[in-house]
Each structure stands twice: as C-alpha cells, then as structure tokens.
Amino acid sequence: MRPWCCHFVMADTGWPGCATSLKGxxxxxxxxxxxxxEGDGVAIPGSIEAVKKLKASDLQLRFCTNETQAARxxxxxxxxxxxxxxxxxxVFSPAPAAVAVLQERGLRPHLLVSDGLLPEFDxxxxxxxxxxxxxxxxxxxxxxxxNDAFRVLTGLEKPVLFSLGQGKYYKETDGLKLDVGAxxxxxxxxxxxxxxxxxxxxxTFFQSVLNDMGxxxxxxxxxxxxxxxxxxxxxxCGMKGIQVRTGKYRPSDERHSTVTADGTVDDLAQAxxxxxxxxx
Amino acid sequence: MRPWCCHFVMADTGWPGCATSLKGxxxxxxxxxxxxxEGDGVAIPGSIEAVKKLKASDLQLRFCTNETQAARxxxxxxxxxxxxxxxxxxVFSPAPAAVAVLQERGLRPHLLVSDGLLPEFDxxxxxxxxxxxxxxxxxxxxxxxxNDAFRVLTGLEKPVLFSLGQGKYYKETDGLKLDVGAxxxxxxxxxxxxxxxxxxxxxTFFQSVLNDMGxxxxxxxxxxxxxxxxxxxxxxCGMKGIQVRTGKYRPSDERHSTVTADGTVDDLAQAxxxxxxxxx
Numbered sequence: 001m002r003p004w005c006c007h008f009v010m011a012d013t014g015w016p017g018c019a020t021s022l023k024g025x026x027x028x029x030x031x032x033x034x035x036x037x038e039g040d041g042v043a044i045p046g047s048i049e050a051v052k053k054l055k056a057s058d059l060q061l062r063f064c065t066n067e068t069q070a071a072r073x074x075x076x077x078x079x080x081x082x083x084x085x086x087x088x089x090x091v092f093s094p095a096p097a098a099v100a101v102l103q104e105r106g107l108r109p110h111l112l113v114s115d116g117l118l119p120e121f122d123x124x125x126x127x128x129x130x131x132x133x134x135x136x137x138x139x140x141x142x143x144x145x146x147n148d149a150f151r152v153l154t155g156l157e158k159p160v161l162f163s164l165g166q167g168k169y170y171k172e173t174d175g176l177k178l179d180v181g182a183x184x185x186x187x188x189x190x191x192x193x194x195x196x197x198x199x200x201x202x203x204t205f206f207q208s209v210l211n212d213m214g215x216x217x218x219x220x221x222x223x224x225x226x227x228x229x230x231x232x233x234x235x236x237c238g239m240k241g242i243q244v245r246t247g248k249y250r251p252s253d254e255r256h257s258t259v260t261a262d263g264t265v266d267d268l269a270q271a272x273x274x275x276x277x278x279x280x
Numbered sequence: 281m282r283p284w285c286c287h288f289v290m291a292d293t294g295w296p297g298c299a300t301s302l303k304g305x306x307x308x309x310x311x312x313x314x315x316x317x318e319g320d321g322v323a324i325p326g327s328i329e330a331v332k333k334l335k336a337s338d339l340q341l342r343f344c345t346n347e348t349q350a351a352r353x354x355x356x357x358x359x360x361x362x363x364x365x366x367x368x369x370x371v372f373s374p375a376p377a378a379v380a381v382l383q384e385r386g387l388r389p390h391l392l393v394s395d396g397l398l399p400e401f402d403x404x405x406x407x408x409x410x411x412x413x414x415x416x417x418x419x420x421x422x423x424x425x426x427n428d429a430f431r432v433l434t435g436l437e438k439p440v441l442f443s444l445g446q447g448k449y450y451k452e453t454d455g456l457k458l459d460v461g462a463x464x465x466x467x468x469x470x471x472x473x474x475x476x477x478x479x480x481x482x483x484t485f486f487q488s489v490l491n492d493m494g495x496x497x498x499x500x501x502x503x504x505x506x507x508x509x510x511x512x513x514x515x516x517c518g519m520k521g522i523q524v525r526t527g528k529y530r531p532s533d534e535r536h537s538t539v540t541a542d543g544t545v546d547d548l549a550q551a552x553x554x555x556x557x558x559x560x
Contacts, residue, residue, distance in 0.1 A: 141423045143458070150449065150458055168470045169430065178423070178430055182466035189465040190448045190458055 015221070015263035018240055019278035024060035024215045026234070027051070028200075028224035029075075029091075030067060030170060031247015032268050033084060037173025040078045044246050046269025048083045053272050055085055057279070060213045063091045064206070064222070066165035066199045066229065068135035068180065070116035072096065092209050094164035094199030095120035098133055101198060107160065109133040112149040112183075114140055131160035134187065134195075136167075136180045146183065153191045161187055165199040167229055171248045200226075201233025210237070223271050225249050232259035242271055295501070295543035298520055299558035304340035304495045306514070307331070308480075308504030309355075309371075310347060310450060311527015312548050313364060317453025320358045324526050326549025328363045333552050335365055337559075340493045343371045344486070344502070346445035346479045346509065348415035348460065350396035352376065372489050374444035374479030375400035378413055381478060387440065389413040390432040392463075394420055411440035414467065414475075416447075416460045426463065433471045441467055445479040447509060451528045480506075481513025490517070503551050505529050512539035522551055 030036050033047045054061050063086060067075055072095070076088045095117055102109055108125045111118070113135035121133075132149045153159040167179030184195045199205050210217060217238030224230020225247030234241040243249060243261040246268070254264060265271040310316050313327045334341050343366060347355055352375070356368045375397055382389055388405045391398065393415035401413075412429045433439040447459035464475045479485050490497060497518030504510020505527030514521040523529060523541040526548070534544060545551040 137423075139423050141426075143417075143419050143421045146421075146462075147456075147458055150462075151455060154449075154456060168472075169434075175431060176427075176434060178427055178466070178470055182426075182430075182470040185469040186458070186462035186466040190462040192448075 015240055015242055016274045016278045018221070018262075019275045021219065022059060022221050022275070022279075023219040024062070024213045024221075025054060025275070026062050026064045026206075026209055026220060026222045026239075027054075027268070028222070028226065028230045029063055029065040029079070031225035031249070032223060032244055033079065034082055035171055035173050035247065036069075040081055042173060043082045043084070044267060046267055050268045050272040051084055051086070053276060057276060060215065061090065062209050062213060064200065064209050065091065065093050066136075066167055066180075067093055068095060068117050068164040068199075069114045069138060071119040073119075074116065092205070092212075094205070095135070097205055097208065098162055098164060098198045099124055101162070101196075102131075102133075107131045109162070110149060110152040111135075112140075112145055113137055113164070130156060131162065132187070133162045133164065134180055134184055135164040137183070138177070141178075141183055146186065150187060150190055153187065153193070159191055159193055161191070161193060161195040163195040163197050165229065166195075166197045166201070167226060169248060176248070200229040201236065203233075203237050206233060206237045206239070221275070223268060227253040227256055227259050227261060231261045235259070235262070244268055244271060295520055295522055296554050296558045298501070298542075299555045301499065302339060302501050302555070302559075303499040304342070304493045304501070305334060305555070306342050306344045306486075306489055306500060306502045306519075307334075307548070308502070308506065308510045309343055309345040309359070311505035311529070312503060312524055313359065314362055315451055315453050315527065316349075320361055322453060323362045323364070324547060326547060330548045330552040331364055331366070333556060337556060340495065341370065342489050342493060344480065344489050345371065345373050346416075346447055346460075347373055348375055348397050348444040348479075349394045349418060351399040353399075354396065372485070372492075374485070375415070377485055377488065378442055378444060378478045379404055381442070381476075382411075382413075387411045389442070390429060391415075392420075392425055392429040393417055393444070410436060411442065412467070413442045413444065414460060414464055415444040417463070418457070421458075421463055426466065430467060430470055433467065433473070439471055439473050441471070441473060441475040443475040443477050445509065446475075446477045446481070447506060449528060456528070480509040481516065483513075483517050486513060486517045486519070501555070503548065507533040507536055507539050507541060511541045515539070515542070524548055524551060 034041045034043045108129050110129035110132045114137050163184040166181040168181050169176045220239045222234030222241045231241030240262040242263045245266050314321045314323045388409050390409035390412045394417050443464040446461040448461050449456045500519045502514030502521045511521030511523050520542040522543045525546050
C-alpha cells in the first residue's frame, strides 16, 4: 500500500480518521471517474471497481459534476457504456439547477452553451431574453457567439449572467482545455458585472445534494480533482474534501494559497480502499 | 454652438481653460476619427477637417491607438483612403512597442493576434516560445486558438502574458465588439497570472509619445472615446484627458466611479473648434 501524507494520517478528526463517522460520499465525475476526450473518453484505472465497492457498502453515494457539454441523460449513458454503475437520478449537474432558478425568477435566457446541452432547456421560454446563461460551449465559444452574448447583456438595463460552473480548465485525453470560468471572466470584465455561479462551488448546489441524501455536511465526504471547486466548495459547506491526483490535478495544488484538501490520494481507487478499510 | 457642461466651463485650470498653455495634442483613432467596420469603415463627420485644422495650428499632433488588427502601415493607408492627413511616423500603436520589449528581454512569443498584425512581428524569433502575446484577434479568437495560447502559458515555469491593450469592447459599424481585454482576463483567470499591458493605458506607452514630441505631460491634451484607457491613462501620466461622445462612448461613462474626464464633447470637431478658439 502506498504511504499517506503525514498531515492527515496524524489527525483523527481528518481524513482518513473521519471515515468511521461518514454516511455518504459525493464523487466528482470528469477527472475522477474518467478523462473525457474523443469518443466516450477513457475510464481512469480502478475507478469502475471503486464505484462498485462504494455501492456495495453502507455509504450513500451521489455524483456531482459541472459537466455542461451534454444533457444529463446523454453523459450518464456514456459513463454506463464505459462500464460505470450510475443512474441519472444519482447525478447532480448545473443545467437542471439553472432551469429551476430561471423559472423561480421568471427569467428568459439567451443560451451560450453547447448544442448537446440544449435539451435541458427545452421547457424554458427563451424569447426576448432578459439574462444570459453560459456553459462549457467548447468549440462553440466562437468570437461571434461570445459577442452575441455580450450584446444581449449590454442591451439589458439590469444585466444578469448565470455561469454553469466557474472552472478554469479541464483535462481531455489530448490535453488541458479552457473551461466555462475563463469565458465567464471575459464577459464579467467586458460588461462590468459579477456572474451568478450555478453548480460547484455554489453552496446552494452542494446543499441540494445533501438534501437529496438526507445527511448533514459533516457526515459526507467529497472526492474531486478540482481543488477549488470540488474540495474548497465542499469544505465551505462543512464537508470534508479529498483531492485525487488524476484529471486536472497539478502538483502546485498541494501548495495552494487558500484551499488545503483534507487529504490527497493518487486516485479514486486508493481513496475508496482507504475509506472502506477504515470502516472495517 | 452647442453648450458645454458646467463642470469644465467653470474651471480655468481645466479644459478648455488649459487650451492656451497647450503645446501638443494626442488623438485616439478608432471611435474618434472613424468607426471601423466593413471595408475601410467610415469617417466620423467633421473629423477629417478637424485633423487638418490641428495640423495647420502651432500644436504638435500625434496619434495613439490600441489598434492591433492590422499592421501600422496598413491601417494608416486605410485612414489616408478615408481622407485623413496622417503619416505612419505620427502613429503610435502597441505592436511595435511590444516588439521592443520582447527584444529587450530576450523573449520569444507565441502570437495570438490577427493575421493582419503578423508583419509587425516579422523580425522576432518565435521558435520555442517562452511567452504569449495577445492582440485583438477578433474572428481568430477561436476556442482552439485560445487553448493553444493557454497551453503555452501552462507549460512555462514562469508564464508571461503580454496584452496589446486591455480594452473591453469597441464599436464597429454593425455594433459593439469584444476587445482584447476580455480575452486577456480569460487567460489571466485560467492561468492564475497578471498580464503585462503594452499600449494604452500603460504609462510607458504614453511616455514614449511624449518623448517623441519633446513635451511635458501638462503641455499635452489627449482626446479619446475610451474613458478608462484614453482619458484615465493620459490623466495618470499628468496630461488632461477629454472624452468624445462618439465611438464606444456610453452615457454611463459620465458617471464612472473612478475616472472623470477633464471635459466631454460631442465629437472631435467640437473639441478642436473649442480648443483653437480658446487660443485665438
């Protein structure tokens, strides 16, 4: 077995000492379960088995992703094809959360999202838009499309921008790619406004997952590859947050100025084995 | 003659009271002389005549632009075709300033600029890049191109990003368009760095124009349509700054939280007539 960093082996209230009192686990998806990329992407070694072990345990399990390139049904199907035992009902993503906010506030969005995400907004009135929703539009982040969103915002008396996550970048099989957060910042600067983030690290978003589990924050552990949005966001809600050294992990994360993970593990397989061993 | 706003009619040390002590004028180009757009764009009414009047006066005249879509020779030729009496030697723009910085610091750029600007960098070694230069790439701000620049930066131990200006947007004949500053912010956020701005509002850039004129800041007036980069930048150097209500001007500029123009005029023609009348 690989050695643990001393800073969390020594702390019983921390990870993995906290394992015995846990009742639930939330897993990030991209970069923890799989690396996205051409076709379906590829499963990260050991992660399919790790999900199986968690499901066979007495822990509740949910998946919490900022994935906004495809509608939930579609990317869950992709993960099922890769071999993961995952149901749509177990997965929380920003688009359905955004739809709820739009309907609650009577807002009609101009959408700057990938074509794959559009079905999530089928039920939403998009005529005469009075806000903008930006997701990970990837190749559809053209100059023209960003200008269109910019012009909608500058034309509004009270411009409102929703961003489906605020990630800086993510890893695909062929390298790092810019995430929605970079384009959110571009529009924030051009329009002199602050976006409302829907998805991780929003506390509202994490709380909706906890509500679904019926658990308190201290009973739940978040495992992700994004130090700020997964680990920091979960910690901000009172959960423990573990970072995996897969996906977008970079060694500099372990010297981050504001966020310190409760533990850092090589991959999901190592996290789950340690967690379940502690509970024996 | 149209009325002046009271806040500068009353102040003798301000505009237009300062006109008698002036020895030089610096003009922004796009939005002051012309609106860019399809073909050569269009001259703003009265501006061709206003430049003629300034050239016939005893004031020194320079042009200072953050234009980075085309090489200097090319966009000066465009303005000449529109009818302006302008020479390349009178025009200061960010690309030649950036080339000087790159050569001084021995840096080899990865360029994220429009094809039209590439000739400005002909003399620069671009192999094995150790920095990124971003300009107003417009349609070439594709997801792929922004990712390429992002990957160069994340691959460097000490990433350096030069931005040719930091404008938020500009006005073309068919509407407002995002400027380089928005994309600079996207890369700053994604890479956790601060760009070095070459061009307005950099004090170094304005100082190079003053040096060329052989004048002190208090002897020179800047006229522009960009409150922050033209007016604020000039004021930061000790010059007076006047904003025209053409180009990217928006009424909210007159209530800006940090920058207050020394005067606001309808257009360049009005600014020049007032200036020269005061000197009679």
